[in-house]
Amino acid sequence: MPRPTCYMCDEPATSREHVPPKCLFPEVKDVGADYRQNLLTVPSCDEHNSGKSSDDEFLMVSLAGIIGNNSIGYSHKFSKVNRAIHRSSFSLLDRAMKNQRWSVVEFGPNKFIDVVWGTPDYDRFLRCFDRIARGVHFAQFGRKFSGESRTILGYIPSCLPNPAEFQRLIRDKVAIELEGKPRVGGNPDVFNFRLTDPDPLGLYLAHLQFYGGLDVYVALTPDGCQIPDDLTMMLIEGGIETTIKLGAEEYRFNVDEPVTRRPG
Ligand SMILES: [Zn+2]
Known part of the structure; x- marks a missing residue:
């Protein structure tokens, strides 16, 4: 062995x-x-x-x-x-x-x-969360994660409209994808995690939760994963007003209005 x-x-x-x-x-x-x-x-x-x-x-x-x-x-x-x-x-x-x-x-x-x-x-934060995400990946699948990670700190509010809207989008999207999945961790009030299923491109995401309320999201991109240019992201990064819909919710980027506005 x-x-x-x-x-x-x-x-x-x-x-x-x-x-x-x-x-x-x-x-x-x-x-x-x-x-x-x-x-x-x-x-x-x-x-x-x-x-x-x-x-x-x-x-x-x-x-x-x-x-x-x-x-x-x-x-x-x-x-x-x-x-x-x-x-x-x-x-x-x-x-x-x-x-x-x-x-x-x-x-x-x-x-x-x-x-x-x-x-x-x-x-330093990113280094810490990268390690934790790789650790939970190993714990879940019994093998090392080979690829890149990208961390989104869900609990640090942003005063900038676009990052704040991204946080809201990630939080809601992950909540939908993880619905019904059990939280893993022997002491879930201190720490628990869940991993989404891979999307069609092979990307997935780790939701790390500390002390019941601090949410950290780590997007995991395995080596060899081909990410096509995303038109929506290009529009957002180009400063063009863009709306992403998720169920009944709308997420608006590059607008002057306050974020966390709900339609209707
Ligand atoms: Zn080592």
């Missing part, structure tokens, strides 16, 4: 790597409940396991919404995870983001959170 290789590269696996990082999961001593059971792990080489601990911490600070009332940094200090998002959003991006501003974001029907937003370390 061949030795398993790393979920990120072709090196032999030397250990198991947690997906997402273990530090995102609260400990019993902090929250009184054990959120560290049945954690997802994938085979990993040395470089792709121990070599990224600082990214793990970055992600934890950026995502977990830890309340900063501890002196040594990162003690998991929330009681109920969904509430923790709300509270800890106040400080979660403190160390990870510059030029902070406040915003209220709707993350579900009549569910709102306050978030700080500003200038995140995007490259």
Whole structure:
């Protein structure tokens, strides 16, 4: 039987790597409940396991919404995870983001959170989510994902009309495609994921959800996948007013009107 290789590269696996990082999961001593059971792990080489601990911490600070009332940094200090998002959003991006501003974001029907937003370390975010998406792919299919990933941070609001409209379109489209698919993850209130079926071109998408409300979408394009030029995207990128329809909903790009307007 061949030795398993790393979920990120072709090196032999030397250990198991947690997906997402273990530090995102609260400990019993902090929250009184054990959120560290049945954690997802994938085979990993040395470089792709121990070599990224600082990214793990970055992600934890950026995502977990830890309340900063501890002196040594990162003690998991929330009681109920969904509430923790709300509270800890106040400080979660403190160390990870510059030029902070406040915003209220709707993350579900009549569910709102306050978030700080500003200038995140995007490259680092993308690196973290790329790894997690590749990890969940491995966990789901038992093999490495070979291809490119593109991350859309569903929980960071954009003040620009087009990106905001794209977020809304992605969220709604993914909700339709994932309807009925079970959320995977031993501690779904901390982390769960779902993968869409491949579309006719072979593209698919991972929906990563952290702490019940932070949604991240990662589009996965396998190697060798031929993406034809998309006329709609060319129009949008060309600044031409464009409407995309999804069921009864309309998504309008390059318009001056406020976004999230519903027809009728
Ligand atoms: Zn590796």
